[in-house]
Amino acid sequence: MVLNALQTPLVSVYIPTKNRPELLQRAINSVLAQSYPNVEILVSDDGSTDNTPELIAQWQSKHSNIVYLREETSKGACHARNKAIRVAKGEFITGLDDDDRFAPNRIEDFVAAWKGDASFLCSLKYDFDGKRNRPSHYYQRTIRFDDLVRRNYVGTQIFAHRQTLLDHDLLFDERYPAWQDYDFFTNILHTLGPAKRVYNRSYIQHIDHEQNRITNPLRILRGYRLYVTKYKAHMSPSQRLSLLVNANILRQHQMGDRVLKLCWKHLNLWDLFRIYKKQRMK
Known part of the structure; x- marks a missing residue:
């Protein structure tokens, strides 16, 4: 079936960028190449x-x-990101990092899958290392808050109803130096309920370059601390421990000692010692 722009809701795609025009061009071209006809691109x-x-x-x-x-x-x-979400005109909103790209059917698949019974939709993805696409392995179809606080099962970039996000003030927390997406997903699930996954690999995340990537382990640690502080009242000790393990916090470049000092309030001493020892042995 050929989709007609007059019969399809407008979908806004926001692309945050800074000083990466070559990568940005690839990202924009991947949105322009979408099979879905009614798309707004906000750079x-x-x-x-x-x-x-x-x-x-x-x-x-x-x-x-x-x-x-x-x-x-x-x-x-x-x-x-927040500026673009507020300015966008689309009924639906989704994001794209300027160093990544969409598969041609991504937006069409999301629109077709939207039934209004999920807080947002997400997909599977490929990690491209410069030679080949490596598939992600997050296979849960329904994603709940209790699942997500243990591990980021969403992956990257969601598809959501824009006005619903604005009505509930569900935007990116600008305090975060890292883990911004993860907090964004978690906040939506906590406020609006479970999300659903569309079983296609329509997002290509490029890991084949090193331009301005977040590599500072202290930024990752600060993001982790903000996240746990924000949601600790809704997280069990088991969930906090699972997050510490699954996010590989203790394995981030010589930061294990600092993690123990800064995060001891969120887990008991025995749990921290046990997981710290386990990670050090890897």
Whole structure:
């Protein structure tokens, strides 16, 4: 069946970016190549100092569905995402990191799968290492809060009803230096209930470059601390322990000692010692 834009709801795709025009072009092209016809693309520029504005102007001259949002000074990726979500006009919203790309059927599959009975939809993904796509292995069809606080079963980038997110103030927490997506997913599940997975691999996450990746283990640790502090009243000791293990916190580049010092309030001493010893032996 050929989809007609007049018969399909508008889907907004936000792409936060900063000083990565070559990667951004690949991301935008993957959205322009979607089989679904009614798409709005919001490029949210967090203060690029290169030729990104000029390149966006060129794309806009060819594609009327590209919206450019720009901050003169950097306010962080979460601010860029939130700005785009607020400005977007689509009934549905989804995100794309500027170094990743969509498979051509991603949006069409999400729209077809949306029944209004889930807080959001997510998919499976591929990790591309420069040579081949490696499939993800998160197979749960229904994802609940109690599951997610143990491990990030969502993966990356969700598809949701935009106005529902805004009505419940479900945006990215701009305090987080890392784990922003994970907190975003968790907050939605805690507020709106379970999410569902669409069984297709329609997101390609590129791990084949090192441009501006979050590699500072202290940022990861701070994200972990904010997350556990925010949700600890709703997490059992077992869930907090599972999260500590599954997120590989203690294995992040010589940070195990600091984790023990900073996170001891969230687990009892025996649990921390046991998992610390286990991770050190790996």
